[in-house]
Every structure is written in structure tokens, then in C-alpha cells.
Amino acid sequence: xxxxxxxxxxxxxxxxxxxxxxxxxxxxxxxxxxxxxxxxxxxxxxxxxxxxxxxxxxxxxxxxxxxxxxxxxxxxxxxxxxxxxxxxxxxxxxxxxxxxxxxxxxxxxxxxxxxxxxxxxxxxxxxxxxxxxxxxxxxxxxxxxxxxxxxxxxxxxxxxxxxxxxxxxxxxxxxxxxxxxxxxxxxxxxxxxxxxxxxxxxxxxxxxxxxxxxxxxxxxxxxxxxxxxxxxxxxxxxxxxxxxxxxxxxxxxxxxxxxxxxxxxxxxxxxxxxxxxxxxxxxxxxxxxxxxxxxxxxxxxxxxxxxxxxxxxxxxxxxxxxxxxxxxxxxxxxxxxxxxxxxxxxxxxxxxxxxxxxxxxxx
Ligand code: UDP
Numbered sequence: 001x002x003x004x005x006x007x008x009x010x011x012x013x014x015x016x017x018x019x020x021x022x023x024x025x026x027x028x029x030x031x032x033x034x035x036x037x038x039x040x041x042x043x044x045x046x047x048x049x050x051x052x053x054x055x056x057x058x059x060x061x062x063x064x065x066x067x068x069x070x071x072x073x074x075x076x077x078x079x080x081x082x083x084x085x086x087x088x089x090x091x092x093x094x095x096x097x098x099x100x101x102x103x104x105x106x107x108x109x110x111x112x113x114x115x116x117x118x119x120x121x122x123x124x125x126x127x128x129x130x131x132x133x134x135x136x137x138x139x140x141x142x143x144x145x146x147x148x149x150x151x152x153x154x155x156x157x158x159x160x161x162x163x164x165x166x167x168x169x170x171x172x173x174x175x176x177x178x179x180x181x182x183x184x185x186x187x188x189x190x191x192x193x194x195x196x197x198x199x200x201x202x203x204x205x206x207x208x209x210x211x212x213x214x215x216x217x218x219x220x221x222x223x224x225x226x227x228x229x230x231x232x233x234x235x236x237x238x239x240x241x242x243x244x245x246x247x248x249x250x251x252x253x254x255x256x257x258x259x260x261x262x263x264x265x266x267x268x269x270x271x272x273x274x275x276x277x278x279x280x281x282x283x284x285x286x287x288x289x290x291x292x293x294x295x296x297x298x299x300x301x302x303x304x305x306x307x308x309x310x311x312x313x314x315x316x317x318x319x320x321x322x323x324x325x326x327x328x329x330x331x332x333x334x335x336x337x338x339x340x341x342x343x344x345x346x347x348x349x350x351x352x353x354x355x356x357x358x359x360x361x362x363x
Contacts, residue, residue: 001363003031003115004088006079007057008038008099011172011286013048014267015094015117018171018178018351020054026359031055031092034082036075036099037062041240047266052179068098068129075102083110089363090115093137094171095285096130100137108140113363117171117354119144120151120160121285121306129209143361145354147171148344150308168353169346172286176271176293177348183268190269192235192262193276199233201260202331203277205284207239211301215249217321218242221301222251224327225281229258231332234281235273237265279335288316289345297334301327315339 003023007016016033023031035057039045049056061078063071079102083091091107092115093100104114119138123131138144138160146152147170155165204225211217225234236253238246238261246253253261265273271290274280280291283301288310291298298316310316315338319330346353 001029001090001359002086002088003029003090003092003358004034004083004086005031005092005094006034006036006099006103007094008036008075009095009097010039010044010048010264011284012094012097012099013045013054014052014175014286015171017048017052017054018174019092019117019354022351022355024055026355029355029359032058032086032088034058034079034103035060036078036102037064038071038075038097038099040064041264043264043266044240051266051268072098072102075099076106079103079106080110083107083112088112090358092117092358093141094118096121096134096137098129098133101133104137104140113142114140115143115145115354115358116141117145118147118151119165120146120148120153120155122151122154123304123306125304127210143357145350145357147346147350148307148309150344166353166357168357169348169350170289171350171354172289173293173345174348174351175267176290179268180271180275180294183272186268190265190272192260193269193273195260196233196235200278201233201235201276202228202279202281202335203273204234204236204281205239205287206236206242206282206301208283208302209241211283211321212239212242212245217301218245218249219251220321220324220327222246222253223324224321224331226253226256226259227324227328228281228331229256232278232335233258233260235260235262235277237262237270237273239264279331281331292316292339293345295338297337297339299327299330299334309342309344310339313340313342 063074093103144165280298303320
């Protein structure tokens with residue numbers, strides 16, 4: 001079985017680690033990675049391949065930047081050329097980025113079956129580019145690998161059901177379990193953790209377009225994180241998109257005492273920071289879950305989340321970034337809390353289950 005996996009953005013490299021390792025173990029399955037180039041900086045792309053042992057991409061289209069249509073269109077064209085030459089049995093895509101949509105669409109038009117990992121997630125907010133990407137991808141996919149019960153129900157509501165919908169758990173849980181061990185075994189610690197010398201801190205990440213493209217939201221977030229930094233250290237690895245948005249608004253975050261802005265971290269450093277943090281503040285999908293994997297409370301800087309089970313169990317609080325005062329109140333209220341014990345993301349064997357299902361399928 002010949003599989004081409006399309007990746008392009010940071011969380012997809014992390015998800016691909018798990019399955020690529022499984023495919024390498026299965027005889028008769030050959031996987032090749034196609035990197036669209038959507039993320040390209042060393043600390044947004046190369047570091048993950050270097051540190052996590054993901055095989056180097058067989059192709060890199062180098063497509064990044066531009067408006068959604070231009071980026072997705074260029075990716076679509078590049079992917080189509082490769083698929084026409086290679087004629088794989090399966091195209092595998094992860095999550096909800098433009099690379100996901102372009103990979104699924106190119107394959108569907110060539111009648112190559114698509115496997116979607118992280119199927120069925122919904123925010124029910126069609127203003128999010130990710131929501132459009134994931135709904136369309138699900139409707140073009142043959143195999144739908146849903147991480148949760150809620151995701152399976154979302155698919156059912158859209159008329160997608162049957163033997164190719166599988167609730168397998170979350171590959172990010174597999175990755176977090178495995179790489180937490182790897183990180184523990186390293187001799188070096190994240191630099192910023194050493195600089196804090198054991199002082200407690202909050203870990204923050206911000207990158208969703210709805211926050212970076214709104215001056216009001218980004219200002220409220222900066223003001224609230226700066227306010228929180230009066231009480232407790234705040235470590236903020238700044239995503240390149242957010243760095244650009246801060247510069248555009250002339251928002252200087254470097255001078256605030258207690259607020260430590262860093263470059264984006266490698267995954268091993270990131271999961272070590274999550275394990276050491278008192279609280280996680282984020283608008284990232286993956287980081288919300290990792291906070292839970294490591295038993296940390298989380299405040300999500302959004303109106304809604306795809307990971308509803310974490311809100312229901314009290315691990316995660318939604319805090320729409322409309323006012324700095326309300327955000328700061330939410331951060332302070334979340335510090336020191338925890339949620340109900342739940343196990344919604346499987347047992348850390350999602351990768352193995354997906355690989356088994358694909359291997360056992362007729363294509
Ligand atoms: N991440 C990382 N370094 C950082 C910030 C995040 O390695 O500085 C990891 C994080 O641990 C998680 C993934 O990136 O596994 C989440 O990706 P991101 O927040 O970019 O996207 P989302 O999950 O929202 O799609």
C-alpha cells in the first residue's frame with residue numbers, strides 16, 4: 001500500500017510522527033511525506049523533523065504566505081502534479097489547515113481515497129478558516145478517524161456514518177505520552193525554564209487569526225497577560241503570525257516585567273514547559289489538550305472550542321478576548337483549579353489503531 005501524507009503546519013508534523021513510525025513498522029506499507037511548505041521557519045518546521053525523528057519530506061512545495069485562495073490554490077496544483085505521477089493508494093491528511101483541504105481536494109478529484117485524521121471536530125463557527133477546511137475535508141474523505149465521541153456525533157449530524165468512521169482516540173495523546181518520556185531523558189532543560197530557576201509561571205500561546213487579526217482582541221490579550229505578569233511569571237513563545245501582528249500594532253511586549261516572550265519552542269521544550277506550568281493560556285487546539293494530558297488548568301482565548309469535553313469536565317474555561325479585565329479575572333480564577341477525571345482521548349494507541357485499519361482495508 002502506497003500512502004502519501006500531506007503535511008504543512010506545525011501541529012501536523014507532531015501528529016505525523018506517531019503514524020509515520022507505525023507505517024515504518026508495517027511491512028507492505030510505504031509512506032512518503034509531502035510538505036506543502038505552509039510553515040517554513042526553522043522553529044516552525046525543521047526543528048520538528050530534526051528532534052522527533054520524522055522522516056524528511058520526500059517533496060516540499062515551498063508554498064506559503066498569501067491569501068487563503070492563493071495559498072490553497074498553489075498547494076492544490078503542486079499536490080495534484082505529484083499525485084498524478086505517483087498514483088498512491090491513499091492520501092492521508094491531518095487536522096484543518098489549508099494544506100489539509102488542498103491535499104484532500106487534489107486526491108478526491110483524482111479518485112484517490114482520502115484518510116482524515118482528526119475528523120469530526122467542529123467549532124460551529126464558519127468564520128474560522130479551520131472550520132471550513134475541516135467540514136469540506138470530512139465530506140471528501142473515505143476514512144474518518146475521529147478522536148472523540150463528540151466528533152463522531154458531529155459527523156453523524158452531517159450524514160457521515162458507517163464502517164469507515166472510526167473513533168480511535170487522539171494521535172496527539174500518543175505523541176505527548178511518548179515524547180514526555182523522551183524529554184525527561186534529555187540532559188538539557190528549556191532555556192527559559194532554567195532562567196526561571198523554579199519560580200512558578202503561566203505558559204501562553206496565541207496564534208488564531210480571529211485573535212491576531214483583531215486589534216481589540218490582541219490588545220486585550222497583551223494587556224491581560226501583562227497584568228497577570230504582576231502576580232506570576234508568564235512565558236509566551238510567540239508565533240510568527242502573532243509577532244507580525246504585534247509589530248503592526250506597535251505593541252511592545254518585551255519591556256513588561258515578568259512577561260517572558262520567546263521564539264516558538266521545539267516540541268520537547270514545549271511539553272516540558274506545559275508540565276512545569278501552573279496554568280496554560282492559549283487559543284491553540286493542540287495546546288488545550290496537552291494542558292489536560294499533563295493535568296494543568298487551561299484558559300482558552302476563544303468564544304468556543306472543538307474540545308468541548310474539557311470544558312464540561314472543568315479542565316478548560318472559555319474566555320473570549322473582548323476585555324482585558326474579564327480575561328485577567330478568568331486567568332486568576334483558573335489558577336490552582338483542576339477538573340473531573342475523564343479519559344476522552346483514548347489510551348495512547350490511536351496511531352496503531354489507524355495504521356491497523358488502513359492496512360486491513362481494501363483499496
Ligand atoms: N507547540 C510547539 N512550540 C510552541 C507552541 C506550540 O511545539 O512554541 C506545539 C504544541 O505543543 C502542540 C502544537 O504545537 O503540539 C500545537 O500547534 P498550534 O498551536 O500551532 O496549532 P493548533 O493545535 O491550534 O492547530
